[in-house]
Amino acid sequence: MKFTVLSTTAKHNTEFLQLPDRIILSNQSSNFLISSKMKLDEFLSGLDKDEIIIADCESKQGVSLYNEALDTSFTVLDYKPNDLTMEAADLAILNYFKRDLRGKSIAIYGTGNIASKLALRLSERSAKVYMFGRNPKKISVCVEALKQITFEPDLICYGDSDSRVDCLVSFVSSEKVIGKSYLEILNDNALCLDGGIGNFSKGFIKRALESNHEVRRLDVRQSQEIMDGYINSRLNSEFDNIIGTDTINGEIVVAGGIMGRDGEIIIDRISKPTRVIGVANGIGGVKNDSELSDEEKEKIKNVQEAIEQSFKKSVGR
Incomplete structure (x- = not known):
């Protein structure tokens, strides 16, 4: 991966400056200070399209490098130098x-x-x-x-x-x-x-x-190391495989802290789930077993069976 780091400053002493290279995820990466939209546009027009831009998200001197870069075709990640x-x-x-x-x-x-x-x-x-x-x-x-x-x-x-x-x-x-x-x-x-x-x-x-x-x-x-961990989490976030809403065997399922509507099934993760957590009560909690209707018990059974069947297929059983 190729990274370019873009920062800005509240000081009014320069519009463009090449700073010492940074090491991002073990890659030597160019590092620039840009403090005007005109200079940013000029710079981006000459940048390789496969570069990943890591841009200062704080707006200074009326310019948000991150917001401006979002309107381009580059892959853009935000960070806060401060x-x-x-x-x-x-x-x-x-x-x-x-x-x-x-x-x-x-x-x-x-x-x-x-x-x-x-x-x-x-x-x-x-x-x-x-x-x-x-x-x-x-x-x-x-x-x-x-x-x-x-x-x-x-x-x-x-x-x-x-x-x-x-x-x-x-x-x-x-x-x-x-x-x-x-x-x-x-x-x-x-x-x-x-x-x-x-x-x-x-x-x-x-x-x-x-x-x-x-x-x-x-x-x-x-x-x-803190910056590397942050960038790696943005590019390869495991949580994207945990949080979400889907349908399994005809039933709506939620995971990763999403509060389900009354009767929706809560599972441990949205991608490659391993088990059913329970049934949402519609107010941010999980229903007790004594509260479950026969229909809801059947929903749990159907979703759990579908999860187990999917797991067996994935391991070739």
Whole structure:
């Protein structure tokens, strides 16, 4: 398979840029940043028709690469680069702290999409999260919103000069916003992770390294296995063989969580089923044996026999 990855950005600095190749399902794949419909149309017009396009589904600068690509003859899969970036940051932090964040304190500089999602994830891992940023109002909105949706609201905190943290992560689009003053909030041997790539000032980096902190730029390749699993599930989804509605031996059958109408037969999977689960009651449940009419019992028998006969044929018996 041949893949082409298309991403976009909220920054207004470029309309088209070839990025380093990605490895998708063990295939070296071209990777481009496109931020205008005109450039997208030009690019797609010269692309081989057998390419599978993996397109950023978030609309930025008035362009949705995914929606535009859907109107072409290409096979198109959607993905969210921001989510993969968040996953990579989560994995990087877990790696540094040997997969145990209990009792750890983490400062996140930023109040946008990635920073907010990462804050929620880390609080769910029992880390105490301090939120920092350039806009106090945005910080307040972010903190209070996260407190409403996490099971541990006390783990989401306002960051200030008195905070003491084991890790500092930045996710903003501006450069050199993390200056030397942020060294004051770091505990010994802290992890400093530049998620925005360019967020740390040279002075901060120099002093952090001199103080034996670990300084990293976020490498999104850390989430490659997550992306591979997602793409593979989209191309070869086993669940497509489980969910659905069909007719077996004249009876309507449902599977994969589809709520059947009263009297419809529920089976374990829609493709190559192995057994009958029961009879739908029409309100999201399965009828008890005591509720079954003689007609419904006969339906179960007929469908189960058809399933068994189909299975015997498939194995050549």
